[in-house]
Amino acid sequence: MSDIKPFYTTQLQAGLGLVDETKLLLSLYEKDLSANQLYEKALDSGLFPMVSARRLRNIVVECFAPRYIKTGGAEYLKRLATHLSSSAINQLFLIYTATANEILQDFIQEIYWDRYSGGRDSISTDDAKDFVGHAVREGKTQKPWSDSTIKRVSSYLIGCCADYGLLSGGRGSKRAIQPVRIQESTVLYLAYKLHFDGLGDNAVINHKSWALFGLDGSDVREELKRLAKNGWLIVQSAGDVTRIGWQFKSMEEVIDVITQS
DNA sequence: TTAAGTAACCGCCCTCGCGT
DNA sequence: ACGCGAGGGCGGTTACTTAA
Numbered sequence: 001m002s003d004i005k006p007f008y009t010t011q012l013q014a015g016l017g018l019v020d021e022t023k024l025l026l027s028l029y030e031k032d033l034s035a036n037q038l039y040e041k042a043l044d045s046g047l048f049p050m051v052s053a054r055r056l057r058n059i060v061v062e063c064f065a066p067r068y069i070k071t072g073g074a075e076y077l078k079r080l081a082t083h084l085s086s087s088a089i090n091q092l093f094l095i096y097t098a099t100a101n102e103i104l105q106d107f108i109q110e111i112y113w114d115r116y117s118g119g120r121d122s123i124s125t126d127d128a129k130d131f132v133g134h135a136v137r138e139g140k141t142q143k144p145w146s147d148s149t150i151k152r153v154s155s156y157l158i159g160c161c162a163d164y165g166l167l168s169g170g171r172g173s174k175r176a177i178q179p180v181r182i183q184e185s186t187v188l189y190l191a192y193k194l195h196f197d198g199l200g201d202n203a204v205i206n207h208k209s210w211a212l213f214g215l216d217g218s219d220v221r222e223e224l225k226r227l228a229k230n231g232w233l234i235v236q237s238a239g240d241v242t243r244i245g246w247q248f249k250s251m252e253e254v255i256d257v258i259t260q261s
Numbered sequence: 262t263t264a265a266g267t268a269a270c271c272g273c274c275c276t277c278g279c280g281t
Numbered sequence: 282a283c284g285c286g287a288g289g290g291c292g293g294t295t296a297c298t299t300a301a
Contacts, residue, residue, distance in 0.1 A: 010270060016289080055291055062268090125287090148272065155288060 007142045008103040008135055010149055012156040014062035017163020019086075022093060024048070025064050026078045035065035066100040067093075076189075076251055083259040084185060087165060091186040094164040095209050103140075107131055107157045109211040112166060115177065116214070122174040123167060128154035182213040185258045187223045188232055192246070192254045201244045232257065 015021070024047050029038060039060040042048060048056050068074040073096050081089055098105040111131050115123055132154045136145050145153070158175055161167040167175040194204040205220045215223065221242055224235045234245030248254050 009268090011268090013270085013289080014291095052291075058291070142269080146271070149270070152272090152289080159288070 008140045009101070009142075010145070010153055011062060011066065012101050012104065012160060013152060014058045016156060016160040017090075017093065017097070018059060018063055019090065019093060019163060021048075021059055022064060022068070023081050023089075025060065026068070026074060026081045029068075029074045029078050031075050033069070035061045035069055038064070038069070067096045071096060071099065076255055079255050080185075080189075080258060087180075088183045088185050090164050091180065091183055091213070092189060094166075094212055095186075095190060097160065097164075098212055099209065103132075103135065103153070104157060104160055105208065105212065106135075108161065108166065109208065112161065112177070113211070113214045116179055120177065122176050123158065123161075124174045125154055125158055128157045132157070180213060182215065182223065184227065185261075186213070188227055188254060188258060191224060191227070191233070191244075192248060192251060195244075195246055196251055201242055204244070205242055 025038065025042060028041050028045055028047070033041070039057055042056055042060060043053055051059070064074075068077060073092075077089070077092060077096075080092065084092075098108065107128065111127060112123065115127070129151065132145075132150050135141065136150060158167060162175060165178060165180055168178060190207075190209055191204060194207050194209070195201075199207065205224070206217045210216070210220050221235065221237060224233065224244065227233055228235050231247065233247050236243045236245070248257070
């Protein structure tokens with residue numbers, strides 16, 4: 001669950017957002033299925049006529065499994081995927097993808113929102129290349145990446161942001177920043193997910209996943225107070241210390257609430 | 262010690278959008 | 282209408298682990 005990922009990897013190159021593929025795989029997923037079992041099931045399902053078996057294996061084993069099976073997210077997202085709007089489910093996909101790919105998390109946190117708050121309205125492939133090149137020089141990869149890998153990973157960061165709606169699509173070297181407003185369902189889901197992962201209240205509020213949506217600790221506290229109006233949790237702040245009263249006893253209850261609202 | 266298995270990396274090559 | 286180049290799918294290769 002809380003695997004430490006010391007190094008940046010090139011795993012994004014196996015697939016970017018894969019939004020449609022992920023939805024299909026979620027529909028096939030059942031609790032406790034392994035990556036290989038899901039792969040076999042997907043192969044037999046005939047839901048992926050457009051890709052080769054080798055490619056399907058890539059998608060399942062290198063993308064879906066690290067994002068949604070290892071983290072335990074698949075069984076919850078399976079229910080949500082059919083109920084939430086595409087922008088709402090994209091936000092959850094983004095959280096899991098950024099958790100599995102540290103380099104994406106850091107890129108969005110350090111470059112995307114920084115440029116946005118600095119008044120820029122676009123991000124270029126060169127911005128991404130600078131970020132990746134810098135990371136390699138700082139030793140954040142297990143071994144130095146070749147120039148071509150640096151170049152490709154840079155484009156994957158941009159492409160992945162586009163898939164999840166953070167940047168405009170297309171192929172221009174400059175992509176327009178499309179800042180996303182975090183959805184209520186995302187706030188509710190993420191807060192409880194972190195809580196059930198065993199984090200204390202302050203650790204929940206300051207978790208880096210919120211930074212994907214440009215939120216810092218005090219922003220998160222405000223978001224949670226809005227949820228409190230629905231009776232979904234209770235927030236008590238005194239100075240810097242925040243205490244949260246959690247109203248639901250399991251993720252299942254949280255999912256029930258989200259699917260009913 | 263080595264065969265088998267797995268994760269990470271690399272780069273070919275097809276596709277698609279853009280400019281002319 | 283078409284050539285060009287960037288983006289990204291795809292599959293092979295390398296390097297590292299694990300088990301016998």
